[in-house]
Amino acid sequence: MRSLIHNKQGFAKVMGGMVALLVAIIIGVLVFYSVNDGITFTDSTVGSRAAWNNTNSTASTVWTLLPIVAIVLIASIILGVVTNFGGGKGGGL
Numbered sequence: 001m002r003s004l005i006h007n008k009q010g011f012a013k014v015m016g017g018m019v020a021l022l023v024a025i026i027i028g029v030l031v032f033y034s035v036n037d038g039i040t041f042t043d044s045t046v047g048s049r050a051a052w053n054n055t056n057s058t059a060s061t062v063w064t065l066l067p068i069v070a071i072v073l074i075a076s077i078i079l080g081v082v083t084n085f086g087g088g089k090g091g092g093l
Contacts, residue, residue: 018073025066032059 036056041048 015077018077022070022073025070029063029066032063 036059039052041052
């Protein structure tokens, strides 16, 4: 089984997917916070306001965790590249 690092086309697809994921995360955060303040409720029920506060609380938690996911993705890419330095090619010492 060939390594993904030696498969340049597959590696490019994986990197493109990760970049697309990170861009989608950033766009999602920006859209959420630009729309968040503009939402108002016409009814005065307590349930709708509580549900909205719950959504904001959950979103805050998710937005806090997503940069950690991005850091882990980037670190795994770096570790993958570093561990394949040399890769059995060359004459050695």
